[in-house]
């Protein structure tokens with residue numbers, strides 16, 4: 001698959017590392033494709049650095065790995081992305097009464113807002129319930145981690161599930177994009193355990209069956 005990763009911070013880097021040697025053509029969409037950290041990441045992963053709109057145009061599947069505060073203008077600048085699978089890794093985070101939390105919820109979600117910015121694209125919400133470190137590598141964990149997805153288009157979810165499998169996750173479909181309302185608070189469960197309760201970043205949720 002041709003994969004575009006928009007944003008080369010913790011999550012963009014992790015997905016690029018996780019996708020290296022999986023047989024995909026990966027484009028890194030960066031505001032500064034010549035910057036040292038982007039060039040190093042490209043060398044380490046075999047990905048091609050580009051400006052964000054060029055990367056998105058070249059990709060079949062586009063991962064959005066941007067800060068929520070910058071997302072609206074950055075995502076709209078990518079163009080319509082008509083018919084493409086767009087993976088929303090972003091949690092709609094902000095400070096609420098001095099505490100990090102979700103700035104939207106209950107009646108909408110970050111996933112639905114991104115779908116509204118890109119009406120012709122097939123947005124799939126996923127990867128918000130784990131650390132970037134575990135996205136990059138998780139074969140040391142005692143169980144295979146689970147990763148939930150939500151989105152309106154079954155074909156896009158099939159594509160994204162295959163990529164989640166490449167990243168080492170068990171992909172589970174939760175339903176349409178409104179299920180992002182469930183997944184984003186679930187991401188906060190991870191954040192609370194990791195950052196507030198002291199569990200750290202080297203763990204993930206697993207689904208076990210009997």
Ligand SMILES: NC(=O)c1ccc[n+]([C@@H]2O[C@H](COP(=O)([O-])OP(=O)(O)OC[C@H]3O[C@@H](n4cnc5c(N)ncnc54)[C@H](OP(=O)(O)O)[C@@H]3O)[C@@H](O)[C@H]2O)c1
Pocket residue numbers: 006007008009010011012029030031032038064065066067068070074089090091092093127128129130131132133
């Ligand atoms: N960090 C985690 O463990 C984790 C886990 C799950 C979900 N998430 C979510 O994933 C998203 C990305 O997180 P992150 O930790 O990768 O963030 P980050 O390290 O801050 O990286 C974000 C990247 O977005 C790009 N960008 C574009 N416009 C920007 C702007 N105006 N200001 C700053 N950066 C801009 C930058 O790449 P270029 O300079 O190359 O353009 C930057 O490196 C967030 O929405 C977060 O909620 C994070």
